[in-house]
Amino acid sequence: MEIRDQKSADRTNKPLSRILFSFQGRINRVEFWLVWLGLFVCLLAVYLPWQRGSSGVPFFVMVFPALWIGTAIQVKRWHDLGLSGWYFFVNFIPYLGSAISMICLGFIPGTKGVNKYDEVPATPDEQAQAQSKFTKGEPV
Numbered sequence: 001m002e003i004r005d006q007k008s009a010d011r012t013n014k015p016l017s018r019i020l021f022s023f024q025g026r027i028n029r030v031e032f033w034l035v036w037l038g039l040f041v042c043l044l045a046v047y048l049p050w051q052r053g054s055s056g057v058p059f060f061v062m063v064f065p066a067l068w069i070g071t072a073i074q075v076k077r078w079h080d081l082g083l084s085g086w087y088f089f090v091n092f093i094p095y096l097g098s099a100i101s102m103i104c105l106g107f108i109p110g111t112k113g114v115n116k117y118d119e120v121p122a123t124p125d126e127q128a129q130a131q132s133k134f135t136k137g138e139p140v
Contacts (some may be wrong), residue, residue, distance in 0.1 A: 019076075020069045026080040027073060028121040032105060035073045039066050074101065079117035082109030 002031075019027060019035065027035075043066055050059040075085035081104065088106075091097045113120060 019073070021072055023072050023075045023085060024079075025076055025111065025118040026121045027076040028114075029077075029106060029108060031121065032073055032077050035069065036106075039070060042066070057101060074105060077105040077110075079115070080121060081105075081108060082111040082115045082117075 014025075018025065019031060040057045043062060048061050071088060074088050074091075078085050078087040088101075089099045093100070110121065
C-alpha cells in the first residue's frame with residue numbers, strides 16, 4: 001500500500017517546469033487542456049493590445065515560449081497515447097493536421113498502465129486529493 005501511495009504522490013507532484021518545458025513523460029487530457037487554455041489566454045492578452053497599436057515586442061517575446069510549450073505538451077500527450085512524440089508533425093498536414101491532432105490529443109484517453117514513455121499520469125481525482133492534502137498542510 002505504501003508503494004502505491006508513493007507512486008500516486010510522485011504522479012501528482014510533477015513540477016510545472018516539467019509539464020511545460022520537458023519533452024519526456026506523459027500528461028493526461030486535463031493537464032493538456034489546462035495548459036492549452038492558459039497559452040491561448042496569455043497569447044490573446046498580449047496580442048489584442050499589440051493589434052491596437054501598442055508595442056509588438058511582448059507579443060513576439062511570448063510567441064517563442066508558447067511554441068515550445070505547445071510542442072512539449074503535444075509530445076507528452078502522444079506519449080500518453082502510447083505513440084512517439086514525432087506524431088507532433090501531424091500538425092503540418094495541410095488543412096486537416098491540426099484538427100486530427102486536437103481530436104486525438106484532447107479527446108482520446110491515454111493508455112492504461114505503464115507504457116514505454118512513463119508511468120500513468122495522475123488522474124483528476126488523484127490531483128484533487130493531492131491538492132486537498134496540500135492545502136490542509138498534510139504530507140502528499
